[in-house]
Amino acid sequence: MSEIPKQCDVVVIGGGPAGSLAATYLSQKRYDVVLLERQKHPRPHVGENIIPHFWKYCDLAEVSEKILAEGFVQKAGGMVAWNGTVRRMSFKDFGYSRPALHVERDRFDQILLENAGDRGVQVFEQVSVLGVDFGNEGETQSVIYRQGNDKTEGRISCRFVVDASGQNAVIARQLGIRVVDESFRFMSLWGYFKNSKYIGFDGQAYSHEKALDCPPMTFQSAIPNCGDWGWSWHIPLRETTSVGLILPIQIMKTAKPARESWESYFLRKCYEVPILNRLLEEAQFCPGSFAKIQDYSYRLTQVAGTGFFLIGDAAGFIDPIFSIGVPLGMYSAYIASWAIDRCLKNPGSLTQNQAFFTSQLRGRYELSRSLALPGCEAIDPTSDRAKTAIQFTKPSERELMGVVSTMTTRSENFRDLIGTLPKPNVTVSKYKIIDEILFN
Ligand SMILES: Cc1cc2nc3c(=O)[nH]c(=O)nc-3n(C[C@H](O)[C@H](O)[C@H](O)COP(=O)(O)OP(=O)(O)OC[C@H]3O[C@@H](n4cnc5c(N)ncnc54)[C@H](O)[C@@H]3O)c2cc1C
Numbered sequence: 472m473s474e475i476p477k478q479c480d481v482v483v484i485g486g487g488p489a490g491s492l493a494a495t496y497l498s499q500k501r502y503d504v505v506l507l508e509r510q511k512h513p514r515p516h517v518g519e520n521i522i523p524h525f526w527k528y529c530d531l532a533e534v535s536e537k538i539l540a541e542g543f544v545q546k547a548g549g550m551v552a553w554n555g556t557v558r559r560m561s562f563k564d565f566g567y568s569r570p571a572l573h574v575e576r577d578r579f580d581q582i583l584l585e586n587a588g589d590r591g592v593q594v595f596e597q598v599s600v601l602g603v604d605f606g607n608e609g610e611t612q613s614v615i616y617r618q619g620n621d622k623t624e625g626r627i628s629c630r631f632v633v634d635a636s637g638q639n640a641v642i643a644r645q646l647g648i649r650v651v652d653e654s655f656r657f658m659s660l661w662g663y664f665k666n667s668k669y670i671g672f673d674g675q676a677y678s679h680e681k682a683l684d685c686p687p688m689t690f691q692s693a694i695p696n697c698g699d700w701g702w703s704w705h706i707p708l709r710e711t712t713s714v715g716l717i718l719p720i721q722i723m724k725t726a727k728p729a730r731e732s733w734e735s736y737f738l739r740k741c742y743e744v745p746i747l748n749r750l751l752e753e754a755q756f757c758p759g760s761f762a763k764i765q766d767y768s769y770r771l772t773q774v775a776g777t778g779f780f781l782i783g784d785a786a787g788f789i790d791p792i793f794s795i796g797v798p799l800g801m802y803s804a805y806i807a808s809w810a811i812d813r814c815l816k817n818p819g820s821l822t823q824n825q826a827f828f829t830s831q832l833r834g835r836y837e838l839s840r841s842l843a844l845p846g847c848e849a850i851d852p853t854s855d856r857a858k859t860a861i862q863f864t865k866p867s868e869r870e871l872m873g874v875v876s877t878m879t880t881r882s883e884n885f886r887d888l889i890g891t892l893p894k895p896n897v898t899v900s901k902y903k904i905i906d907e908i909l910f911n
């Protein structure tokens with residue numbers, strides 16, 4: 472392996488989807504980019520449901536063909552069971568000709584990272600960034616890292632640092648600008664099953680081996696007795712099915728007996744969710760696959776500053792209910808690379824470009840936040856940002872969001888927002904409501 476250089480134009484922290492794409496875009500613009508990733512890919516990661524918006528960012532990074540060639544499961548749409556009603560939708564009805572995917576994130580993220588290397592990024596894995604010494608405006612930044620088990624610290628100086636370190640949010644933690652979102656104090660538990668049945672677009676249950684020929688739906692369900700907040704996911708992958716639960720931390724901690732392990736609590740709860748129970752009837756849990764995370768929803772008081780841009784989850788994360796984490800990370804990668812290119816070409820434009828980046832990112836995050844909040848939180852002081860962000864979306868995307876907002880009781884706030892805009896042209900055929908799942 473070559474040595475980490477002492478200097479470059481841009482250092483990217485983290486090789487998840489956001490970091491790999493930001494590094495690729497900057498390298499395509501002929502900047503000297505170094506990406507430092509703490510782990511060795513392929514590494515496990517939650518978040519396998521990828522909505523089709525991601526393709527445009529992968530096209531720009533020239534990686535779409537590799538993703539298609541991998542043969543990930545192509546999904547038929549989404550199905551949601553909430554408060555006794557089951558609703559389903561398909562992206563095709565909104566003009567998306569390319570498929571949404573169910574991906575094994577270890578492999579998906581590895582493809583993006585390898586592509587970054589192929590496009591000229593100097594990628595170093597098993598290198599953990601410890602922090603950044605920021606210079607004054609116009610000066611360089613010094614990124615401090617530790618490689619593998621090496622006890623000594625190394626340094627690399629650069630003009631800009633892009634922090635894409637995900638939930639670890641290296642720079643935000645260093646600067647103390649990470650604020651937990653009190654409206655979203657959740658815990659998520661998940662694991663993987665073999666031989667789970669899945670639901671096709673016709674509402675029929677299929678055995679897992681058909682998933683590549685007969686596209687599955689991503690199935691989400693409210694968890695009984697958790698009001699608007701608790702829900703579960705069921706995402707068929709090529710070999711296994713990802714199943715997860717999301718519950719408010721308070722409910723989770725009080726409902727689990729002290730002596731019960733989190734894993735056994737997770738398995739018990741899965742079988743309490745009616746349709747999930749039937750899908751998992753003959754499934755086997757994959758030992759060692761259980762994982763959990765809590766308090767993953769937070770905002771940042773700042774997403775760009777002298778010498779840095781924060782992207783992906785490192786710039787904030789709201790809630791996975793609408794599966795927009797990965798595309799949002801990719802979008803922020805694109806905007807950051809655009810802004811950095813302009814700043815490097817014209818250092819006098821720094822403030823202006825950082826302000827533009829900030830407003831775009833904040834708008835998108837507030838928009839996704841408003842989509843995930845139940846009605847009780849409708850008056851959100853930040854809704855103006857979300858309104859502005861909506862103006863940047865295409866009518867078909869707005870229409871899609873309008874429909875998605877009717878699938879659960881988590882989006883009244885969002886419906887208030889689009890109420891001020893032209894009404895989406897939603898017809899019943901675009902989101903067919905069915906009364907029951909038609910098991911074979
Ligand atoms: C429970 C749950 C379910 C989700 N489900 C979905 C879903 O279905 N669909 C979806 O689109 N999104 C989903 N998400 C969100 C999605 O996983 C994230 O938004 C997405 O992974 C963000 O990508 P990223 O590149 O910003 O960060 P990550 O993918 O987390 O990548 C960050 C990288 O930085 C590296 N790193 C961390 N610290 C350091 C360091 N100090 N030095 C060097 N490298 C470092 C990590 O090893 C990692 O590889 C879900 C999130 C949660 C919590």
